[in-house]
Amino acid sequence: MGVGLCVLAAPEIIVGAVIVAGVVVVGFALQEALDAYELLGDEPEVVIPAPETRPVPETKPAPQEPLPEKRPKPEPKGPDFPPVGPTEVSERERRPECKPRRVPPKGGNKLHNKCADGIKFNAYRGANALVNGKAFDALQVVAGVLWEVKTDNYDSYPLELQDIVVGKHVRDFLIERELARACGFDFRVGVRSAAHKKALEYAEPALENLIVVMDWC
Incomplete structure (x- = not known):
């Protein structure tokens, strides 16, 4: 046999070639390889199935707890004790006993009345102001101040009498001050002597700034 050389375009034909002792033998394998190559063109393409996708289960968001309502901060409270001094009260709001009434002055002391x-x-003027059961010697309506006047000649009294007078006046003035304040009025005291004023304030510090020396009489 002669030596035959066959060059095939498709690589699959080379598989059918059998080499024996340096001689390329092309037998029926060549024809079978050609037939097999033609058949390959007719086979349908193998379609690789796409990977199956499974839906991801939806997760419901956890319910959010409602935020606690903000409570308004309590406003700071003031002290428990009542305010010092009389409260402003109009004439219409006053109780009947607190509405000033004009009454004749007590006694006939001309110096006291002056x-x-x-x-x-x-x-x-020329009368007393009856407020809360007490006949006060004077009333400043606009300022809302009730007055009590003392015309004692304090400087001429002996020491024992001075102590008695001061003790009585302190008791009376504290009561009269509360009667006036209960009806929304302030309270003042008029005396004729600086020594009298000083003795009263020393005996009762609560009377400070309430006593006036009457330099007009």
């Missing part, structure tokens, strides 16, 4: 009438803006 000192009371000499108080500036006294609306009850």
